[in-house]
Amino acid sequence: MRTRIIISIVFLSLGLIIAAIPNNKTLNFKMSAEEMIEEFNGRYQFISPDEIADMIISEDPNLQLIDLRSESEYKEFHLPGAVNIPFTDLLDDEYRYLVDQNLKINVFYSNGSVTSNEAWMVTRQLGYRNNYVLEGGLNYWAETIMNPDRPEQTSPNEEIARYNFRKGAGAALGGGSIEPANEMPEPVLPAIKKRPQKKRAQGGC
């Protein structure tokens, strides 16, 4: 019986200590203005249209495109596999499971990149992970993937390869026809850097 009393007292006193101390605010997720500037300068939140096109075509299961435009715009055109969360409803409980999760790579997009950047900033401040922004939005997407500029014949190989990739991707995603810029022996695809997916340890009995 004595040990039980001692153990109870130990637990209770530890509980009293932890209850007397205010919640540790320093560890709560809140980015300072400096950190925010640093993140912006690093442009870490951006994923280029080439990367997204590659992920869509290879049917990467980690990719979750989120269309921030209004429902009518979404119905008119949206990227394959995208879900519609109008920016005004971003923090609705209904969508929380999509926005605050650790399994998929969320990519926000809107027409330009202002709205998606705002969405990214809000979710980043809330401490949500795995949210990214489609660089340049749908306008830049249309410019690069759907109607890529034909490079000069004298352009470096990478540029021609990038053009060929975009042309192919555009065709696969419902754009124009495939028509290589010139007869390259082996088109080198632009390097697509995959983001490592953060793992989280799962618990259970």
Next chain:
Amino acid sequence: MGPLIVNDIISPDTNLLMAFIIGIGFGWVLESSGFSSSKKLAGLFYGYDTVVLKVFFTAGLTAMIGLLFMSLFGWIDLDLVYINPTYLTSAVVGGLIMGLGFIMGGFCPGTSMCAAAIGKIDAMVFIGGLFLGVLIFTEGYPLIEKMYMANFKGYPRLSEVFNISDGLMALLFIVMALAAFWLAERFEKKTPAPEY
């Protein structure tokens, strides 16, 4: 080894190895404290042996206090700790099925492995049932998916629900646990263990 693997301090393979070693330790402790007997788990239901309640509640308390103090000292970022998402409907239905299985079989998945390892035939049958359940769940998933995902409540924590600080919640939880232990032991004394 949650935070270690998230921060790339150890690789997933090392993580598995550590899980293996910790698992052996866990099994050894379970077996040596008599949890491989189905009477222990059944005892909780019938009220003659409440050690299961005390052990798992104490484990919870230890982990809770440890995490809160580690967070206080800045050793662990509680945001990185996995919280089970709450799907209310499946939690209730699954809890009923699990509870029924526990009391019918007299084991929980962990103790059944322990008991099977020392050669208990009932535990082996229990594990067979466990795999059967896994098979039925997996193959029948399309039928129950709607119910499985119903009533998603996010990642609620008690302290957020009651809108009090984590520390105060912890203290309340400790008081509750100690009260539960005391009641359980009183109840235990009144209920004689059946003769087998």
